[in-house]
Every structure is written in structure tokens, then in C-alpha cells.
Amino acid sequence: DAKTTQPTSMDCAEGRAANLPCNHSTISGNEYVYWYRQIHSQGPQYIIHGLKNNETNEMASLIITEDRKSSTLILPHATLRDTAVYYCIVRGYKLSFGAGTTVTVRA
Amino acid sequence: SAVISQKPSRDICQRGTSLTIQCQVDSQVTMMFWYRQQPGQSLTLIATANQGSEATYESGFVIDKFPISRPNLTFSTLTVSNMSPEDSSIYLCSARDTNSPLHFGNGTRLTVT
Numbered sequence: 001d002a003k004t005t006q007p008t009s010m011d012c013a014e015g016r017a018a019n020l021p022c023n024h025s026t027i028s029g030n031e032y033v034y035w036y037r038q039i040h041s042q043g044p045q046y047i048i049h050g051l052k053n054n055e056t057n058e059m060a061s062l063i064i065t066e067d068r069k070s071s072t073l074i075l076p077h078a079t080l081r082d083t084a085v086y087y088c089i090v091r092g093y094k095l096s097f098g099a100g101t102t103v104t105v106r107a
Numbered sequence: 108s109a110v111i112s113q114k115p116s117r118d119i120c121q122r123g124t125s126l127t128i129q130c131q132v133d134s135q136v137t138m139m140f141w142y143r144q145q146p147g148q149s150l151t152l153i154a155t156a157n158q159g160s161e162a163t164y165e166s167g168f169v170i171d172k173f174p175i176s177r178p179n180l181t182f183s184t185l186t187v188s189n190m191s192p193e194d195s196s197i198y199l200c201s202a203r204d205t206n207s208p209l210h211f212g213n214g215t216r217l218t219v220t
Contacts, residue, residue: 034208043199043211044150046108087149094140095201095209097150 004088009102012082018075020101022088025069032091033064035073037084038100044087047073078105109134111212113200119218120190127186128215130200135180141173142199144214150199156183190219 005023012018024033032051036044048055048062050071055062061074075082087100110133120126130139139156154175155163162175177183187194197214 041213043111043201043213046208046210049208094152094155096152097142099149 004090004098006086006088006098006101008099009104012075012078012103012105014080014105014107015077018078018082018103018105020073020075020086020088020103021070022072023070024088024090027068027090033062033068033071034089034091034095035060035062036087036089036095036097037082037103038087039081039084044097047086049091080105080107108208109136109202109204109210111200111202111210113212113215115215116213117216117218119220122191122219124190125186125188126190126217127184128198128200130183130185130202130212132181132202134204136202136204137180138204139177139183139200139202140209141175141183141185142201142211144197144199146196153185153198156185187217190217192219195219 032049034049035047038044048057048060050062050064052064064071083105085100085102087097089095112131114129141153142150143153144150152165153168153173156175156177158177158180172188174186195218197216199214200212201209203209
């Protein structure tokens with residue numbers, strides 16, 4: 001599986017959009033980009049995934065660059081409940097988790 | 108999406124003993140995986156639980172220490188054998204069906220004293 005690089009931590013203001021970047025420069029053509037988050041004491045929660053087109057669901061939007069070497073997860077209106085560790089994963093056969101980004105939403 | 112239940116949710120065990128963790132999925136799934144999350148760390152894949160055959164282990168994990176069963180398409184168990192304090196972790200079951208995302212249970216928090 002391709003390796004991903006994410007910032008270690010980010011602070012976001014409640015009610016504002018949170019933009020979480022991820023670099024995956026070694027991604028191959030058939031690998032999807034997946035985003036998960038893990039709220040303290042819970043299992044990872046699936047957020048969204050995409051191959052090359054931008055995707056949106058009820059939780060977030062995923063923007064993938066044209067060369068697919070990076071992506072951005074957008075939480076449109078961050079709330080305190082969005083405080084979590086966010087993992088960007090490029091998936092082949094199975095998911096390998098990196099260190100993720102610790103996102104803290106502040107009031 | 109699949110709902111995954113794990114039992115027990117937590118346990119405190121003595122060194123040298125074994126604990127079997129159960130994972131039940133509310134629908135048939137093609138793939139099940141077991142992960143470990145050590146304190147303050149990210150998730151590490153232990154093995155793929157294969158239905159009707161031996162599990163496929165990742166580097167650093169062996170069947171004698173972490174025997175896994177998967178008797179059908181909705182159920183799997185992970186046993187942590189001959190435990191030591193270094194085995195204190197959260198153990199997570201995950202599952203997915205073909206062309207669907209991977210979903211996780213809430214994990215089993217194990218403390219070995």
C-alpha cells in the first residue's frame with residue numbers, strides 16, 4: 001500500500017470548515033483514498049473514500065488533486081464532536097494506518 | 108453498513124493466561140481483520156481472518172500467540188495466548204464486504220497484570 005503523510009495535529013474553530021491535508025505521492029492507479037477518524041475510546045469510523053473524482057457525503061467532502069498525489073478532507077462546519085484522530089489511508093488489499101492527524105475543535 | 112460487536116469490551120487478565128475475543132457481524136462479509144492498538148499508538152494489522160482456512164498473519168505476529176478462528180461469514184475469534192503486560196492493548200475487529208468500506212467494532216481493551 002502507498003504511504004501517506006499527514007500533519008501531526010491541527011486546531012479548528014467550531015463552526016468553521018476544517019481542511020485536513022494528506023500527501024500520497026506514491027499512490028498507484030487503482031488505489032483508493034480512504035478517510036477514517038477515531039474518537040477517543042471508540043473504534044475507527046469510516047468517513048469517505050474516492051478514486052479520482054471529488055466526493056461528498058453527509059459527513060464530509062473529499063478533494064483529490066488531478067495527479068492524485070494529494071487530497072484534502074473537508075469538514076464543512078466543525079463541531080466539538082469532530083475532535084478526533086483523522087487517518088488518511090491509501091488502500092490496496094487491506095488498510096494500513098499511519099499516525100494520523102489529531103484534530104482539536106475549539107469553541 | 109455492517110455493525111460489528113465485540114465481546115468482551117474490556118478485561119483485566121493475569122500474565123500467563125489466555126483471553127478469547129469474539130467478533131460478531133450483523134451481516135455476511137467477505138473479509139474480516141484483527142488489529143491491535145497499543146497505548147498512544149496507531150492501529151497495527153495482526154491478521155486477516157479467512158473463512159474456512161488458516162488466518163494470514165502480518166510480520167511480527169504468529170499463530171501460536173494469536174490464534175484466530177473464522178467458522179463462518181459473520182463470526183471470528185482472536186485469542187491472545189500466554190499473556191504478558193506487553194500485550195496490554197486495544198484489540199479491534201473489522202470487516203467489509205466486496206466493494207464496501209471497512210468497518211470496525213469498538214474494540215476490546217485488555218489490561219494484563
